[in-house]
Amino acid sequence: MNRANFLEKLNDIGFADSYYELCADFPLEPSGSPATKGKKNEVVPLFEACEQEVKYNGKFRMYELVLPKVSETEYSASLFFQRHGLEFTFGFKNQEDEYSTNLAVLSSEVKKEFEPSFSINPAYPRPDHNGSIDTLGSIIARFSKLIQGAVSEFEKNS
Numbered sequence: 001m002n003r004a005n006f007l008e009k010l011n012d013i014g015f016a017d018s019y020y021e022l023c024a025d026f027p028l029e030p031s032g033s034p035a036t037k038g039k040k041n042e043v044v045p046l047f048e049a050c051e052q053e054v055k056y057n058g059k060f061r062m063y064e065l066v067l068p069k070v071s072e073t074e075y076s077a078s079l080f081f082q083r084h085g086l087e088f089t090f091g092f093k094n095q096e097d098e099y100s101t102n103l104a105v106l107s108s109e110v111k112k113e114f115e116p117s118f119s120i121n122p123a124y125p126r127p128d129h130n131g132s133i134d135t136l137g138s139i140i141a142r143f144s145k146l147i148q149g150a151v152s153e154f155e156k157n158s
Helices: 003-012 015-025 040-049 103-114 133-156
Strands: 054-057 062-065 074-082 085-093 098-102
Touching (some): 003 103, 003 133, 015 103, 015 133, 040 054, 040 062, 040 133, 074 133, 085 103, 085 133
Antiparallel strands (some): 062 074, 074 085
16 A cells, blocks of 8 residues: 555545534634643543543653554554644555545545535534533544444455
């Protein structure tokens, strides 16, 4: 697999559209106060509730999804709590190529490659839980399902 194959498969499964739906369903509601970060003892159970194993990296305040290796390709996905809110990443690494970025950029790249006339405002949307742990749980469940679905498709085609 290389970057072009990765983007093509994500396009085939509607990855970007699903991500944009997630963002539309959970928009940022400006509050004037910093985003709630979520505590490890609150966030890990949210991943467990959707049957997604996750490892917490305290140095970067990052939750790394545990994903299966497919053939010789390792997939990675994570959730970061940033000052502006939530940041999700997805990528792959193998002997041929390596690519990883946040879902806002990844979705934009997929759309630019396969649907050049597509536009969205803002250009790089992100979902937001607006401080609600219940809402964060819903976002995590959909993020996990999106990533698991993509990896499952890669497994079918390996």
